[in-house]
């Protein structure tokens with residue numbers, strides 16, 4: 296492989312994320328050992344209120360204010376590690392956002408307070424219902440939307456609004472809404488969804504944002520990254536910079552599926568020079 300190892304999205308760690316493993320320092324060392332040139336560490340933002348605390352966090356006895364403290368600590372630790380390992384790897388200190396009622400205000404406050412180098416703009420909710428951790432939650436969101444197709448439409452409408460209002464340097468796992476839908480290829484081809492996908496890609500391209508080639512998707516039954524193949528083809532056609540993100544949640548998942556991602560991009564005619572989200 297003659298392309299540089301990078302990750303635009305990842306470094307979730309056991310110390311700062313209840314569904315991740317290992318310390319951030321061990322994860323940074325894993326990136327160094329694997330020979331990464333640069334890596335964006337993008338821990339999840341904390342819940343804006345107790346209502347949005349995830350079940351695994353609740354089980355760990357954390358509420359919104361405890362999560363806020365943990366997140367403040369994350370930035371301190373990440374900056375310390377950036378300094379400590381600066382000779383070996385270029386660490387970008389970032390975070391991954393949420394999109395739900397009240398998230399925008401909180402994202403702006405995080406940017407003001409912590410001055411991250413960039414953030415990954417993600418949705419893990421549709422109309423305030425979480426879609427990406429359990430099938431049960433996903434079903435609830437489908438019921439609320441009325442149909443799977445409506446869920447996709449709502450997801451992409453809320454993504455567009457987020458992208459236009461916040462202009463995140465990186466758009467995370469673009470089509471995550473397909474996560475628990477075995478027949479997503481049909482759904483993505485429906486005219487109402489297709490029109491929204493193209494519209495959002497066009498906005499991303501106009502704003503000059505990067506698309507996260509989210510390699511965690513290879514882990515799922517679908518066996519392809521987010522975004523899926525056809526969307527990647529459109530993104531490449533629009534000249535949108537696409538950059539691998541391993542979405543690592545522990546030492547084990549550092550750099551996973553990087554080669555598969557690169558092979559796919561190469562096959563689709565994508566550019567294999569990675570744009571850094573900050574210069």
Ligand SMILES: [Zn+2]
Pocket residue numbers: 307312314339544
């Ligand atoms: Zn996570």
Ligand SMILES: [Zn+2]
Pocket residue numbers: 391417419467468
């Ligand atoms: Zn995510």
